[in-house]
Amino acid sequence: MKIVHVIASLDPARGGVPAVAMRLAAAQGGLGQAVHIVAHDEVDAGPRIQQALEDVPGLKRVRLHYLPLPAGLDRLFARATRRPLAEIVAGADAVHIHGVWEPILRQAAIVSRTSGIPYCVAPAGMLDTWSLAQKRWKKRLALALGYRRMLDGAAFIHVLNRDEADIMMPLRLKASDRIIPNGVFLDEIAPVRRAGQAPLDTLLRGRRYILFLSRLHYKKGLDVLADAFARIASQWPDVDLVVAGPEGGAGEAFRRTVEAAGLGSRVHMVGGLYGPDKIAALRGADCFCLPSRQEGFSVAITEALACGVPVVVSRQCHFPEVATEGAGIVVDLDAAAVAEALSAVLGDPLGARRMGRKGSALVEQRFTWPVIAEESLKAYATMPRSAER
Known part of the structure; x- marks a missing residue:
C-alpha cells in the first residue's frame, strides 16, 4: 500500500x-x-x-x-x-x-x-x-x-x-x-545509558521536581500551573518545577508570575527537550503536570505514562484513562484543584509508584x-x- x-x-x-x-x-x-x-x-x-x-x-x-x-x-x-x-x-x-x-x-x-x-x-x-x-x-x-x-x-x-x-x-x-x-515507540522511552549527565542532573542536583513538558502557549495552562505551584511551594520546599518546551507566546508572562511569587530560584525554564534528554527528564520527575485548556491526545502525557511517571492533567486533555486506570489524577482546570492533586502525588510515594506502573502498563497494552x-x-x-x- x-x-x-x-x-x-x-x-x-x-x-x-x-x-x-x-x-x-x-x-x-x-x-x-x-x-x-x-x-x-x-x-x-x-x-x-x-x-x-x-x-x-x-x-x-x-x-x-x-x-x-x-x-x-x-x-x-x-x-x-x-x-x-x-x-x-x-x-x-x-x-x-x-x-x-x-x-x-x-x-x-x-x-x-x-x-x-x-x-x-x-x-x-x-x-x-x-x-x-x-x-x-x-x-x-x-x-x-x-x-x-x-x-x-x-x-x-x-x-x-x-x-x-x-x-x-x-x-x-x-x-x-x-x-x-x-x-509511543517503546524503544524511545527505554532507560537511556549516558556517557555524561543529563541537563537536569546538573541543574537540579538531586532535588525532586514536577515536570511540565509542552509548548509554552496560553492554551497549555501555564498560568494555572504557576498559581498551583505557588499554592504548594511552602508545603514542599524540596520540590522544584521544571518547565520544558519551545516558546509559544506565554513564556515571558509565566516567568514574570513566578518571579513575582518569589519562586524564581525553584522554577527552571529549560527550553525544548528532545530525544534522550526528554526521556531522562520524564523518568526523573516525581510528577508530570499538564493543566491544558485544550488537547486532542497529548503525546507528552502518553510518554510520561510510558515512562512510569504519575500524571496530573486537566479534563480538557481528554485522557480519561488516566483516572479510570489509576495512572494519575484528572482535575478541573482550576489552580486549587491542580495544587491539591500535585500534593496528593508528592505526599504518597508508594501510591505514586503504583500510578506509574499502571500508566506504563496502559501504554504497553493500548498505545504503542x-x-x-x-x-x-x-x-x-x-x-x-x-x-x-
Whole structure:
C-alpha cells in the first residue's frame, strides 16, 4: 500500500503534530508499507528538524519530500504546491492530511479528490470549541473558502478519542469519524545509558521536581500551573518545577508570575527537550503536570505514562484513562484543584509508584505505534476510491 502523509511542517517547535505524523508514518513503514511524508522545506528550522528525524525509530524507511514555502500572495493558497503534490500522490492508496488551517493541506485534499484518491484528515484538536474560538472570524472565513470542502470531502475524520468527535459535532461535517489514538515507540522511552549527565542532573542536583513538558502557549495552562505551584511551594520546599518546551507566546508572562511569587530560584525554564534528554527528564520527575485548556491526545502525557511517571492533567486533555486506570489524577482546570492533586502525588510515594506502573502498563497494552499503525491500515482499507468527492 502506498500512503502519503501531508503536513505543513516537520519542525518540533510547531507542536505535537509533526511528532505524531512522523511516528505514525514510521510505524506504517515498519509494517512493510510504501510510506511518504510531504512537508514544507523550512531552512531556519533545519537543525531542529534533523534532530527530530533522527529521534524517530524506523523513519529511514519513509521517503521524505520537501516543498518550498509559498511566497507573496501564494502563502494564502499555496497553488504552487499543487503540481508537485500531484506527482507525489500519484498511485497512492491513501492520503493522510495532518492539521487543518494550512494551504498545503487544502491543496493536498484538492489533488486527492481530482485524482480519485481517498484521503482522511486528522484535525489534531484544531476543530474543538476552544480552538475555533481563537481568531474565530478568520477560521469561519477559511471554512467558507475551501476548508469545509476539505473536511467534508474526506473519507473520514481521524479523531483521537470520542471526546474530540463529540466536540466537533456542531460543525455538522459530512465526513464520518474514525478513532485512532496517538502512541509511543517503546524503544524511545527505554532507560537511556549516558556517557555524561543529563541537563537536569546538573541543574537540579538531586532535588525532586514536577515536570511540565509542552509548548509554552496560553492554551497549555501555564498560568494555572504557576498559581498551583505557588499554592504548594511552602508545603514542599524540596520540590522544584521544571518547565520544558519551545516558546509559544506565554513564556515571558509565566516567568514574570513566578518571579513575582518569589519562586524564581525553584522554577527552571529549560527550553525544548528532545530525544534522550526528554526521556531522562520524564523518568526523573516525581510528577508530570499538564493543566491544558485544550488537547486532542497529548503525546507528552502518553510518554510520561510510558515512562512510569504519575500524571496530573486537566479534563480538557481528554485522557480519561488516566483516572479510570489509576495512572494519575484528572482535575478541573482550576489552580486549587491542580495544587491539591500535585500534593496528593508528592505526599504518597508508594501510591505514586503504583500510578506509574499502571500508566506504563496502559501504554504497553493500548498505545504503542505498531498497534496504532495496524488500526490506521484497517481504516484506510474502508475508504472508498472514487473520482471527485
